[in-house]
Amino acid sequence: MNIWDMNIWPLLIAAKSAFVVLFGMNLGVLLTWTDRRQGAMMQDRIGPNRAVIWLPTRMVQAILVLGALGATGATLLAAQALRPEEGAPSTLSALLFGELALFLSWFTMVLIASGAHARGARNSFDRFATGLAAALGGARFIALAGMLAQVALFFLIVVSGGGEFGETVREVSFGAGAALFGLAAVSGSLYAAVSMHAEPRVGLRLAGLLHPAADGLKTLFKEDIIPPGADRLLHSIAPFITFFPALVVLGIVPFGDALCFDTARDQPFTVKSLGTLISQVDSAALCPTGSTAFKLQALDLNVGLLYFFALAGTGIVGAALAGWASDNKFSLLGGLRAASQMVSYEVALGLTLVGALMVYGTIRVDEMIQWQARNAWGIFVQPFAFVLFFAAAVAESKRIPFDLPEGESEIVAGYFTEYSGMKFAMFFFSEYIAVVSSSALMAAIFFGGWHLPFVDRSAIHVAVGDTVYLHYAVSHGAIVVLGVLGFIIKIIALCWVQLSIRWTLPRFRYDQLMRLGWRKLLPLSLLNVLGTGLVILLLQGASETVASAVRYLANLSMALLAGSAALGFLLFIKFMMKAPNKKQLLSSTSAEYAQARGGTHSRRMEA
């Protein structure tokens, strides 16, 4: 059978399941590292970062130089392909090349200048970079100047319009951009290759990311101890029972909008069909009739959220079994705590979402996201429910401040006291994967999933009320990719907030925990259901004026999101430019000794 005619649909289904599993597990492992690293950085320590792979210098040099040459070649080829037969290049390609080249240039310059500042200038290029940095007031002002140049170029190209001047500007930005990109890439990599010449080997650390890999490898080889009085079978399967549901609940999360292929559903879906991705879809229907929708969701279940609650509930079984099967009183206490805590918060977890379900009118997660894309994000529709759900979700994943099942101050390590090696690591990972899956669910239900403000299914469409400010058509594939990236960023941001909570709040007492669950979250979520129902009823009978006012508010919420994203970016730049507050103070003989040596000499901190 010809491989080109084979039906690859089952392969695609398997691929998206594999993506979900890999995404959950990798992000979970990453979070175990991030958690430690984040806690360390709050105290101005580096944290776990010592794992390193040593590479021969010649190899790294070859990779650097060949990679830069390849990137330059690819850019020049792309420039050749994008250049129209006649007339000036398009606004988009001129912007692309100009901005990319400016970015790479200032970024390389900043790296070189700050490196030379840290270890002293070693060659004329170093001296040039440090001189430039000193003239501007510091390496970070090279970055500021570069960013300002990027903004200026953007406005120059957009404002200059289609006239003769505009054509010249686009021409220059396009051609000079491609050339400058190549120059910056090649010279930057040559500089790096030359400066590492004297070193016998180069360490690959990936900002300390190898550390979780080393930790995982280590736990695999550690001794697995089962206490003599333990139930061997239950003791061994409990980690799996905890691990499995935390991972598979990610299956119902849609990572992006459905991809529409112009191949009839009854035809076999071959490799060639991948090329029939529709370039433009309209906002109304999912996909045009006669085409195939490929949903970026591993499990397209019509029970939707119920699947999440059903499986998340089985996580209790693992913790309780682990506590019972360990033949240890501390474990048993931990298991009991875990079971009663998770059962209590499951109730609040489900009830807080009822309000959202009433508004969205569906329990399918992808339809919820579509509702949010048409109207407003869930955080604006159900802000109260979000706070309640967030608290319940943190409690459900048994993390600080609700980590009483493992409360080490009173019951050693709770239900996994008697676990070691990879089984212990599985409890550990499943906690973090539960963080990932609850963040994914929160991003989908309250933060619009793959929807980004003012990006609809076919275009960037900036409109408030009836006024359209900008409409820029973008192809279907690009919008879906943008959405997937946006969704992943939202998940990571929410995970990050959950981890920060860990480093902020102390642990509750057990009666406080129960009181919060039963006497605060539960009644409040019932109140939320009542309030939501009342508002829905009122809006159903409302006049056309009220309805259009609500629509206007929904549009404004999108504008608020886009505005706060832009403001956040500006604040970030301002923060990065802020000079550190340093004040010399020699208050001890040890400080005087350090001063006499010309400051504290530090070996390079690899991070």
Place this chain on the structure above:
Amino acid sequence: MKASPLGPRGVVGTPLKRPDRTISVQSYVPEIVKGLGITMGHFFTNTKEMVLGQRNDPNTEAIADGINTVSYPEQQRPYPERFRGVHRLTEREDGSPRCVACLCCSTACPAQCIHIEAGEYPEGDKRRGYERFPDKFVIDELRCIFCGYCVEACPCDAIRMDTGIHPVPYDSREQFIYAKDLLLKMPGRKNDHVTENPRHEPGEATHPGIDRDRH
């Protein structure tokens, strides 16, 4: 009524303001957001300063915005001036040890970790008859309790603990036995092998006491 500085019970002190149980405190959420702001602020500031190489010098610069942390072992804090580190044997101007093998230090040592075997200068040496020299000088740094009595006891300023080096861990017990050559090679805080106190040899004009020629 004017508040008495002693308070109603006659106790001197400033009354502490109790935290208000306002709605924002009791509802947790604004307070949690404030707390998150503080931890995230530390995180971002420290990360930015570490990435941009703007960290304060942990020894010579005051704690400003963030936390001033010594990132041991990449950065180290020099020990204070009077820190008792591992021992060193000081030298005279001509490079010979100042030690005269009087056994004061080994006698004073409560841990009995100093072993000295005295040697006699050969016949005809100008120091013969005045003093002896340590043929062997051994300190067991593992037994040593770093009390500094040996330094106190030494009449010649020959043994000092001003190296500023803390005792280092080794693989085996033998490596902790510091012999004369190693002790003589240990530098002081100024990276020298002499001391501030000048030594006045017999026969020199500065020698304060009596000797063979002046008595």
